Amino acid sequence: MLVAPRLLMLWAGIQLSIVLLLQQAFALWITALFILLMLYKITATWQGKATLSLKLVNLLAAAIALALILNIRQAGVLHFMLQILLLAASCRLLALKHSADARQLVWVHYFLIASCFVIHQDMFTALLIFTVFTLNLYSHFRLFAPPRLSIAWRQTSRSILIVLPLWLAMFTLFPRLPPFWQIPNAKVASTGLSDTLDPGSIEQLVKDDSLAFRVEFNGELPARSQLYWRSYLYEDFNGRSWQVNPLRQHRSQLNKALPQNTRGRSLQYRVIAEASQQHNLFALMLPTTVSNEVYIASAGLIKSNKPVSQRTSYQVTSINAPVTWSGNTETDINLQLGVGNAKTQVFAKQLAKQNPSAPQLVQAIATHFNQQHYFYSLTPPPLGNNSVDSFMFDSRTGFCSHYASAAALILRAAGIPARVVGGYQGGDWHPQQGYLAVRQREAHAWVEYLDNEQWQLFDPTAAVAPERILNSLESALTAEQRQLLFSGWAQFELLQSIRLQLMHLDYYWSVWVLGFNDTSQQTLWRNLRQYFTTILSVLAVLVGITLLLFGLFFWQRRPTNLAPEATVLVQHKLGKLLQAKAPEQSLSAFxxxxxxxxxxxxxxxxxxxxxYEHAVFKDDVEALKQLQQLLKRHSKELRALRRSRIKNA
Structure with a gap:
């Protein structure tokens, strides 16, 4: 049996949707290639052209597969598997003629649709994925159903109502097993901060308004001046840019992160981080305990065991205490001055003579930035190779990375170990929803310096633009520079409001669906065991009420007519026609x-x-079945007769 053209069009549309959903896993030329194949199939089906021969399709598949194999090192194993699976589905569709050959295609579509959740977890993309799944399910129905058979919506709704509670019970109560296999890493562009910090890197990131992570606190929200989310340590300086030291890449190196004395105010919170394709995550102050998905690396940084390719959730407990010194190796790393910037080093030594202790020197640096003519700007001028000298003595205009880089170099030149910290500062608090939203534009750089074997926080930006720390980034910028943050559609308040509400919905999706892990399930089981007697009593009452309602329903609908079943059936179908029937007249005579x-x-x-006479007077079961079929077959004619006028006998 040949496949109907509308089914071919539907499958081509499904594959086109899958290509768009998976485009993050494909190079641009691969995405364009699959789109061209789908558009050709849609056009050919629309114009009624003959299906491509199997030989030609096989040659095309071999050529594309070879190109995908050559691209495997750049794409990664997982993305290569998705590309091959999509290629198989596309080639099957190009050569498809008979319905029997379409069964494998429909099942391959299910696998591809499920694979979309490997890349996307946000609520709105999930709704789109479920829509594509529904379309594929509909095509599955049409593939096996007779041509004129319509969907029985009543029976389908009943099935959904039965399956939905079962699905919810399995989702909440079924053991959350760990994955049996690991997703291989793929070369995907990362977002957010990176291992390198140079003049201009954070300025570019600040123009990105996308979410970095969201946080919900077990208690009161800390003061904004305490919301320093540590993510990266930049300790290697080459005279212009800062980089993460290679020793920080290994879990076993420089790993004395926790102090001997952990006294301090404890803070518990949960972080929902967006996909970044990086290992580094975010934490406040000094983390002491974390959930199983992440670990505490050296210097109190939070890291994931594998690149964060999906939205992830983790719990953290932090204390309000500085990170402790881990040894001479750490001191030596954070005293290196790099190449150049001689003027800044001379200035640092002069400043250190007047301020011999580390706290005094830090205060002197802050006073210098505050009292001299330094400016905070989102668009600082470009700097040369001696970037710190150019900033300190020429432009005097910079962003947070400029001030942090200069302060760290001054401290090092004065003999005080110092490093630049990269992360985020602040966030937007949404009290009704109860979470803090931290966007990429909150990216920030500050300094940590060593004093009494503890790494103390110093933010030189606060001396130049305190509004940035105490209020928001926008408040520290001029009206002209604020236009760089809110350009295009972002200037419309209505669109911003809609976007904010959608973000709140997406947050609830993340908390209640994506964030429902084994820890949440164990907590649920503990609560169920604790209130087992109460829950059992409530269920017993609900079951009893349900049975009582069902009993009353069936009692009211019990048959009160003692007439034969055939008579009741015919009387029901005749309806208003019985008004013309004489009392003494039999039903068959009427x-x-x-x-x-x-x-x-x-x-x-x-x-x-x-x-009817055979079913009533001969008690013929077959006649009764035939009567039911006859009434069903002529239901339209009976409705027409009920609207007509029948004369009395």
């Missing part, structure tokens, strides 16, 4: 009377009367 007045329906009405 049907014959209608047949005489309706010559068009005479044949089947007489047959109906005869079948």
């Amino acid at each position: 049907i014959q009377h209608i047949a005489l007045q309706q010559p068009v329906h005479q044949h089947w009405l007489l047959f109906l009367a005869k079948t």
